[in-house]
Amino acid sequence: MAEYRAPVADMRFTLKHSAGLQQLAQLPQFEDASNDMVSAILEEAGRIAGEVLSPLNASGDQQGLQQQGSEVLTAAGFRDAYQAFIEGGWGSLQFEPEHGGQGLPYVLSIAVMEMWQAANMSWGLCPLLTQGAVEALACSASDALQKAYLPKLISGEWTGTMNLTEPAAGSDLSVIRTKAEPNGDHYLISGQKIFITWGEHDMAENIVHLVLARLPDAPSGVKGISLFLVPKFLPDAAGNPGTRNDCQVVSLEHKLGIHASPTCVMSYGDNGGAIGYLVGKENQGLACMFKMMNNARLAVGLQGVAIAERAYQHAVEFSRERVQGRAAGFDEAGPIIRHGDVQRMLLTMRALTEAGRALTYDACASIDWAAQNQDPERQAQHAVRAALLTPVVKGWCTELAQEVTSLGVQVHGGMGFIEETGAAQYYRDARILPIYEGTNGIQAMDLVGRKLIFDNAAGFNALVSEITDDIRRAEAGGDKLHAEALRNAVACWQTCAEFILQHQASDPQLAGAVGQHFLMVSGYVCGGWQLLRQVVACQSDEEVSAPYKEGKLKVCNFYFQQILPRIQGHADTLQKGSEAVMAMSEDEWLSGIG
């Protein structure tokens, strides 16, 4: 099985032109992010991803995890790989130098993060969660907590988790029951949490759990939830892991995919209460989780791009090697990549992946700009832009990962269904992406409810005008065909948005019933915009190779012909409203059984 090779050329180009990394690097705080430094980081991370993590992907899937009492043993090689990650300082790229970070742009860390996820999604979830914990603590925790925990989390010596879900509290966090009792300078936490990714493992000396829980006098609902830091080992006076805290893994889930990533049932306070420290203010736990959750959603969209890239590379390699049948235009049997249907599948995979990458990096760059811009108004604009794009990145890029990994199986024919081939693992692993960090149904509601309706389309209109500027630029550069197609697509998107804005007040079911269609139209339109912008940028970029430039043009062309037309069906359906969706009566759902 060929190992993953980081698509460094496309990452570098996308960072430069879609994420504006060169502009970011002109800020004094990012002066280290020179072209050369960026290339060096991408090349070295790519090497580790390809040589260290990728070879552990299939073996990790096969071996899975072993629970021994309250310990979880990871698959062979995982610990060593994680040690290499710590030693390379790969967890610290984007964080504040104050706590040991390298102070590089967030979006650069996103390109590197894509590599870990593509090479080994199970393994990659551990640093992904840790970085989320750093973000939550950096945003909300007291100085003392930050000082005690951030350096260890940023270095990767300790890892982090998010503890939100309980058996009765999944998408609806308002019914969380885990308790926190004040007890001197800390709290005693008790309750059960489920679906805790990397909740227990043997790769790091300590694990820092961020736990949502309820104080005794807390108001009911989401306004009574607080956030606590609960370390597996309480730091001793020297800051090293000391006393074992009263929290442990109860069991591991048996899952469809990501077999090497421990998904834990965690129990807190079986022996009197786990010691926890309040992060942020009482009853404002969800607000503290907010930044972490938003960035985690972008990261999950990124995982979709990553696994799509992996599936694409695998399918290209196979279809070049597998000889079967005589393709049209050839005299003899040859590799299946010659067949039209195979090329259609491969290009669909490629076009969705590159569009998704560009959109994700662009959205993540807005996080950088929102944090770094000195002008509060511009800062707010970037924040609104990032907020608008977040559900699109999470929802659309994870949906496309389903399609791309399924096509990856299909390109392999019968071999695709055989586990040893590897294509099936991407397909299984990818299936979690539309589910965790808020299902795509939740993303669609967020997009339509909070980001469109509540905002009265201000952010949406700003994005449309940004896209319109890019369309003019493409037109001025001579690409009238794609410019015209994108203009029509944007008009279609606007019609959808207007339909929702006009009808939402009179139809409370609308957002739920058609939200997914709006999300998909948004994704396809934004994906087309990103690729067209890249084609325009290609024309004047002297640093890219001829095959890269030609390939990008063809990918964009394919996207506009084969992918973008999908919006028509979604838009048409959306404008039918909620009536047909909400029509069924209770006794009709299973009326076919009789």
Add this chain to the structure above:
Amino acid sequence: MAEYRAPVADMRFTLKHSAGLQQLAQLPQFEDASNDMVSAILEEAGRIAGEVLSPLNASGDQQGLQQQGSEVLTAAGFRDAYQAFIEGGWGSLQFEPEHGGQGLPYVLSIAVMEMWQAANMSWGLCPLLTQGAVEALACSASDALQKAYLPKLISGEWTGTMNLTEPAAGSDLSVIRTKAEPNGDHYLISGQKIFITWGEHDMAENIVHLVLARLPDAPSGVKGISLFLVPKFLPDAAGNPGTRNDCQVVSLEHKLGIHASPTCVMSYGDNGGAIGYLVGKENQGLACMFKMMNNARLAVGLQGVAIAERAYQHAVEFSRERVQGRAAGFDEAGPIIRHGDVQRMLLTMRALTEAGRALTYDACASIDWAAQNQDPERQAQHAVRAALLTPVVKGWCTELAQEVTSLGVQVHGGMGFIEETGAAQYYRDARILPIYEGTNGIQAMDLVGRKLIFDNAAGFNALVSEITDDIRRAEAGGDKLHAEALRNAVACWQTCAEFILQHQASDPQLAGAVGQHFLMVSGYVCGGWQLLRQVVACQSDEEVSAPYKEGKLKVCNFYFQQILPRIQGHADTLQKGSEAVMAMSEDEWLSGIG
């Protein structure tokens, strides 16, 4: 986990109105297929599917199979279930009384077959393959072979397999290398076959392999392939299993799904040659396989419908029980089925499933009519109709099974990714369907190449005029809205067909590049036609319940609003031709890596 409940009401209705079973029952040879008899068969088969097979589905998936030397042990309960199947005579419904069959319509056996596949796809593959072997032998084998083998295969005492694929010969059978040496009244077969479903197992006393192989002097390519019957045990003088033949299982594949169905590497002739008997004429093996393969393709489409139904029932049950969040229009938290996005997912599952069922049963009824009609011209028309619909049923119904089983996972949220829930198994099992019995890429080529272009659209035009009659009927019945929508959809389909017919000569890549889009448009249009015809039939059917009638109307309405609009994107793309699909140069496929 709730067990499968056969959708007897929808099956009965679909047999009656989509497959014209009442008209078939007016033929003297089918006089046994009375309404009462059909109901009794469906009810009893449904009971066995729900009570015997369904409970073994998850346990079979978990246990998988055990190979011990040249034996394969099936999962607990599988043997007993198969014994019950034999004792009930369930394998004999549609076969000739001459060989022990019950002489009932093929399409009735299809409804029963749907139940086995829905209840337990792994198990269901065994009778599915056996019935395929019966069809091939009944069509092509000598009287002596038929007499020796058909009664045992029809009773189910012996099971059958198809041996086509070899490591280098998958979609392209022309390069088959398995050899057959003439040796007196039989042949000696030697070679290796892969992907042999139920190639070895412990459920029956004998296994009858149908093997494609090449005679010493055979012409190269597909014109040099012959078909041989190779029994695991040679029948003794009394017709019972005697001497063990020189064929055995080498290994079992480790697959993404259908874990309880043995997928065997088979070796023939390790000890001098397996004794085989020629079926049909020398070098005409593919023609002999033809009928078997066509019906097997319909059966695989049926499996798509079956597993979609199972996933749908599971998702409805879960979403009625799982309480999470307050839905729009409600004052308090309730079951997730109240949410718009959940209803959208469930109705998408339901609408695709019922449309797929109606289309599949209708196509299968054409097989009956083609066999039973006395008028050769009408017979030929039915045969052309069945041939045209076969790739649509196989391709479209298996694609929809991917979407439906994925939505089934999604409705479950985080629980969907946990194997114990069961939704993930349907998703894994279903993934084989677009691959085996000719990948969907092959189906698309068959539809566009053989069934549209080669036929110069004669069969296509006949089907369009049949649909147009049904549109008029719907209009006359007052359903102008759906009639108009279907008329537009048919016009769009015709435009696609005309585009292909006009451009295929000048563009040899066209069929490969856009075939899949034509297949999907064909499926969606035919699915809409089927549901509209059912709605019209509902109006005058006194036998169906009010919830069934209301449910069908709402399903059709949903389909026309939420599913049918998808054809726009496919049709638009198809008419762009092959250029963007076939554009990539060799050095551009991985140009993103750099």
